[in-house]
Amino acid sequence: MLHFERSRMFLRTACSVLFLTSACTPASSSPDGQDDATETSSGALVTSGVSFKTVLGNRYVGAQNNGGGAVIATATTAQAWEKFSVDDINGGALESGDTIFISAGTGQYFQAANGGGSTLNAASSNRLGWETFRIVKQSGSGAIANGDIVGLQTVTTGHWVSAENGGGGTVFAYGAALGPWEQLTISGLPSSQPPPPSGTxxxxxxxxxxxxxxxxxxxxxxxxxxxxxxxxxxxxxxxxxxxxxxxxxxxxxxxxxxxxxxxxxxxxxxxxxxxxxxxxxxxxxxxxxxxxxxxxxxxxxxxxxxxxxxxxxxxxxxxxxxxxxxxxxxxxxxxxxxxxxxxxxxxxxxxxxxxxxxxxxxxxxxxxxxxxxxxxxxxxxxxxxxxxxxxxxxxxxxxxxxxxxxxxxxxxxxxxxxxxxxxxxxxxxxxxxxxxxxxxxxxxxxxxxxxxxxxxxxxxxxxxxxxxxxxxxxxxxxxxxxxxxxxxxxxxxx
Incomplete structure (x- = not known):
């Protein structure tokens, strides 16, 4: 586990993504009215099969129909709807504070409309400001591992992804802090020390x-x-x-x-x-x-x-x-x-x-x-x-x-x-x-x-x-x- 925290800023200009795209391009308006262009390079690290389970209610976050609709937290096991691809646009190991995109099985991205304050969906084809989240550990810093408790924070407004009552219904992006409703246990990340063969x-x-x-x-x-x-x-x-x-x-x-x-x-x-x-x-x-x-x-x-x-x-x-x-x-x-x-x-x-x-x-x-x-x-x-x-x-x-x-x-x-x-x-x-x-x-x-x-x-x-x-x-x-x-x-x- 690393014992330091990398500080990063999400800058609101097109040139802010120079370290990601190796090019500074003019800012452009987006179809959904988002101002923050955060397109990343193909060099970002993508991990498939990642799941998030509410700490309070032990319910897995899921994308209805595997994408295209609301994000919910009702499942007690992680199946197709509850497994996502996490695109770490900072590259390297996934660490607390990294900026990520989350996509469902259909390839559609998690989106917090208006940057937060309402329900969360997994129905976006964009990789822009409303689709961009920061993943943060509840405690400590450095690398994120399976079993860590994390929160997902919208980059544009700072709202936290929140499962009301700790799960059982729709997921929102209106949390003011990383509290009990916002705490998620992450799993499905690559392990440097794999357990014995599956089934044994x-x-x-x-x-x-x-x-x-x-x-x-x-x-x-x-x-x-x-x-x-x-x-x-x-x-x-x-x-x-x-x-x-x-x-x-x-x-x-x-x-x-x-x-x-x-x-x-x-x-x-x-x-x-x-x-x-x-x-x-x-x-x-x-x-x-x-x-x-x-x-x-x-x-x-x-x-x-x-x-x-x-x-x-x-x-x-x-x-x-x-x-x-x-x-x-x-x-x-x-x-x-x-x-x-x-x-x-x-x-x-x-x-x-x-x-x-x-x-x-x-x-x-x-x-x-x-x-x-x-x-x-x-x-x-x-x-x-x-x-x-x-x-x-x-x-x-x-x-x-x-x-x-x-x-x-x-x-x-x-x-x-x-x-x-x-x-x-x-x-x-x-x-x-x-x-x-x-x-x-x-x-x-x-x-x-x-x-x-x-x-x-x-x-x-x-x-x-x-x-x-x-x-x-x-x-x-x-x-x-x-x-x-x-x-x-x-x-x-x-």
Whole structure:
């Protein structure tokens, strides 16, 4: 990210575009009465497939009939009408303050009649003053990346493009400032760090007990992920979600979005059921669903992961909760996913299971501190789990295989412990060749975990389904190391 802002002036004479056209031509009157000739050279940078989503209402800006009519903000997904070409007449990378034209699929340009103050249309064949906008980041300066919040300002009058009520109807060009109705999340820009191949999800959980999420921005290798689930969002006494401070979440979410990675809050987590399950009971479920949606929207997140692991406290109330959550989330373009496992599957109906946008299978913990030594996450266990959910009627492309970046120790585990949960990186620190195995029996201790070879094999298996999930990203060494588990997964995907 560049840490400076290029200052540019939009001058109101024909000679002002000398740096764009390499020629100074006489000003001429235009058919629509616009005085400001801003024709640009063919050297300007054009990016296709760009979308703008309202921050307040999570509605995509669209051009009716793909151009030729009004600009609206009603869609919950970005399809043809919601994808545009952005012509950066300053050239080079798209940066805050750059002057742009925006065209719909028919080739017609966004136009603010009279330079602003009324409805916006995508029906102009001109590239003049009324069609010219300045794109500005809500905060910061320099290069604009996917996931950044931006505003579009008319050059001639300084009005901001505004979706009334944050979306749901017509878009205007009358905003006086870059406020909530004027804030748009940009996507579809080229990414310098593309995620893994389309269709193969790589979902990494990141707990909130290893330091602030902002501190993880420089540690997480977003290029090797498609989703990050932040764990865990829990209800307070009134059912309001608590995960991390808003500023901390914003730093992480913005960094992830800049690299094309989606961020979900993960609700509950193993052992957190007492902080969630009371609020999806019949007398509280509607308010709780609204709280979840508001939390996701206000923190600019991309969906909701549900990780309730209390099957005896699920049942019909849980099924109703998920149905209501999906009913509120899906129109806003927010996927709802779930972490599942065979041992707790009796807690939800098959109908609910099949209703999620995708599921992540917790194919681990076959052994642990509550058992004697044993393989806690074998390849054969993964095969069995995948088959189980496929036989439940979940489509293959919605089944994501979970893998561990941790293991278990039994025996002489240190600190007087006879059994313990231990991160992969800590096993590796004690036994430098641990990457080459799944089992260590040394120094009076036994360890079960997944080494590089098993992770590569599981990744090849997961590619036949909907992808791979990781609990937890904090357990790995840096991906700059050949011994990194995430690096092994990424290598097996390509």
């Amino acid at each position: 999800r790589v979902v990494g959980y990141l707990p909130n007990w290893y330091g602030s999420y902002a501190s993880w921005v420089s540690k997480v290798d977003f290029a090797k992920l498609t989703h990050v689930n932040l764990a865990f969002a829990l209800g307070d006494a009134n059912g309001r979600l608590q995960l991390a401070p808003a500023s901390d979440l914003a730093t992480f979410v913005n960094a992830a979005h800049a690299r094309g990675v989606k961020v979900f809050p993960s609700l509950c987590g193993g052992g957190g059921d007492s902080r969630i399950t009371p609020f999806y009971q019949p007398d509280k479920v509607d308010a709780f669903v609204d709280e979840i949606i508001n939390f996701v929207v206000s923190n600019n997140m991309d969906g909701i992961d549900v990780d309730v692991e209390a099957p005896d406290r699920m049942g019909a109330a849980y099924d109703t909760f998920i149905a209501k959550l999906i009913a509120k989330a899906r129109p806003r373009g927010l996927p709802v996913t779930a972490a599942v496992s065979q041992w707790m599957q009796y807690g939800m109906s098959d109908t609910t299971l099949r209703s999620f946008d995708f599921i992540t299978i917790m194919s681990y913990d076959n052994a642990g501190t509550w058992t004697g030594p044993g393989e806690h996450s074998s390849y054969s266990q993964a095969v069995t789990a995948l088959s189980y959910y496929e036989n439940k009627g979940v489509p293959r492309n919605k089944i994501v295989l979970g893998v561990p970046f941790y293991g278990y120790c039994w025996g002489n585990c240190g600190n007087g412990q006879s059994s313990s949960y231990v991160l992969y990186k800590d096993i590796l620190a004690r036994y430098p060749n641990a990457w080459n195995s799944d089992w260590i029996n040394a120094d009076g201790a036994q360890y079960s975990y997944n080494g590089l070879a098993t992770l590569r094999s599981k990744t090849a298996l997961a590619k036949q389904y909907g992808g791979i999930m990781i609990w937890e990203l904090a357990g790995d060494v840096s991906t700059s190391s050949d011994q990194s588990l995430l690096r092994a997964i990424d290598g097996a995907l390509h």
